[in-house]
Amino acid sequence: MTATAAPEETIGMLVKRWRERRRRSQLDLSLAAEMSARHLSYIETGRSNPSPAMIERICGELDVPLRERNRFHLAAGFAPVYRERPLTDLGAARDAVRAVLAGMEPNPAVAVNVHWDLLAANGAMGAFLRDLPGELGQAPVNILRATLHPDGLAAQIVNLAQWRSHVLRRVRRQLERTAADGLAPLLTELEGYGPPAAQSTPTAAPAPSTPSTPSAPTDATTADDLVVPLRMTTPYGDLALLYTATVFGSPRDVTLDEIAIETFFPADRATARVLRSLADTRNATPGGTPA
Numbered sequence: 001m002t003a004t005a006a007p008e009e010t011i012g013m014l015v016k017r018w019r020e021r022r023r024r025s026q027l028d029l030s031l032a033a034e035m036s037a038r039h040l041s042y043i044e045t046g047r048s049n050p051s052p053a054m055i056e057r058i059c060g061e062l063d064v065p066l067r068e069r070n071r072f073h074l075a076a077g078f079a080p081v082y083r084e085r086p087l088t089d090l091g092a093a094r095d096a097v098r099a100v101l102a103g104m105e106p107n108p109a110v111a112v113n114v115h116w117d118l119l120a121a122n123g124a125m126g127a128f129l130r131d132l133p134g135e136l137g138q139a140p141v142n143i144l145r146a147t148l149h150p151d152g153l154a155a156q157i158v159n160l161a162q163w164r165s166h167v168l169r170r171v172r173r174q175l176e177r178t179a180a181d182g183l184a185p186l187l188t189e190l191e192g193y194g195p196p197a198a199q200s201t202p203t204a205a206p207a208p209s210t211p212s213t214p215s216a217p218t219d220a221t222t223a224d225d226l227v228v229p230l231r232m233t234t235p236y237g238d239l240a241l242l243y244t245a246t247v248f249g250s251p252r253d254v255t256l257d258e259i260a261i262e263t264f265f266p267a268d269r270a271t272a273r274v275l276r277s278l279a280d281t282r283n284a285t286p287g288g289t290p291a
Helices: 011-021 026-032 037-045 052-061 066-075 092-103 123-129 143-148 160-178 183-192 219-226 269-284
Strands: 109-112 118-121 230-234 237-246 260-266
Touching: 011 037, 011 052, 011 066, 026 037, 026 052, 052 066, 092 109, 092 118, 092 260, 109 123, 118 123, 123 269, 143 160, 143 183, 160 183, 237 269, 260 269
Parallel strands: none
Antiparallel strands: 109 118, 109 260, 230 237, 237 260
């Protein structure tokens, strides 16, 4: 028996899939995209072909990433709208990435793509990534793999169970939002590392014996009340780090649409002192700041 190829993906199939992914009804989407519910139904069933402008309105309302929007245009018989260039060819945007990374010193910061592959890092982050063993350290370094792999930084993470759970939830949300090719296998790989052995979780200091004179909260207690910190033991000292993610607004290039700058800030005064000390050491050493 001869195998047959899977049917070609149509624009209607893509619209319906992303509408259901975003949990939107036909009526809700049609009103937001300024079209009739009948017209949207005709598009999803293949009885009508949307114009490029209509595709953009639909994709805008469904928050479809630029890479996937190109697939919409191709499925409808049009040329892709958005270019995809390497970071080195992005001109002012490339300079902006470098400026943000440099401006975050002495805090570690990296630029990653949608698969968490390292695109650029500042000197502070280089200090943590330069000694990754074997394939974990080969370009392109995958930040999540390097962090959670048993041979990577996982052995240094004090709250590994808590941090692993947070990272996996974040990747699942990213996969749901972007449907990026290659992200599902990465998630499966990260889940396959298995839960870490039981660890002691940092706890707040015991309550004072005199209720009328409560002690002030420590740095660690305050950080835990705000966000999930990354707690690491390193050759430079014990660190507690909070992270933020920065993305470009209104991108028009696929690469730029998928870039995020992850910055780790000190969650306590001891970590801040360590990061400043490392920065002073790099600045005093010729060639101490990696590209």
